[in-house]
Amino acid sequence: MLTQLDDETLAGQARADAGAFAELYRRHVTHVYRYHLVHTGNIADAEDLTSQTFMAAMDGIARYRRAGSFAAWLMGIARRQTAQFFRRRKPELALDLAGNLPASLPSVDSLVGRRISFQQAREALKKISPERAEALILCIFGGLSLEDAALSLGKSQAAVKMLISRGLQDLRSRSVLALEVE
DSSP states (O other): OGGGSOHHHHHHHHTTOHHHHHHHHHHHHHHHHHHHHHHHOOHHHHHHHHHHHHHHHHHHGGGOOOSSOHHHHHHHHHHHHHHHHHHHOOOOOOHHHHTTSOSSOOOHHHHTTOOOOHHHHHHHHTTSOHHHHHHHIIIIISOOOHHHHHHHHTSOHHHHHHHHHHHHHHHHHTTOOOOOOO
C-alpha cells in the first residue's frame, strides 16, 4: 500500500506510477500551499503557485536524486516558483491609498492573546531580513525540519537554527508577534 511507503521510495515509484505521485501530493500539498500563501498573501495566487509547484515536480521527478529529503527538494521547487512569480509581477499601490498605510506597528497589548493570521504573518515577515523570513517560512509554514530547511537554503543546520532564532527575536523586538501559529 502506498500510504505505508516513505517519500523517497514513493518518489522513485512516481516516475512510472501516477498513484505514487498522488500520494506525495496528498502528503505535501498543505505545506506547499501554506508556504505560498504566506509569500503571496492571496488565496488564488497561492493555489496557482501550489499547482505550478506540483506540475514542475511531476515534470522533474526523474531528476530527484535522493540527495536530501523529498520535502526539501519539493520546497526548493516551491521557492523557485515563488521567485518567478514575483519577478513577473510588478507591485502596484495607488497613491491615494498610500495615506491609509499605518504609520506605526500595533502595540504589544493589542497583539497579546490573538492568533496570528497568514496576512499578519506575511506583513510581519516583510519587516525582517529576507533570509531570516525564508528560514521561518520554510520551517513554520512549509513544515520542513531544520535539516530539510538547511538543504533547501544551501546552509548548515546551525546556520538555519540561528536564522530562525534571530528572526523570531527580530519579530518580538518589533512588537509584531504574539506567536501562536497553528
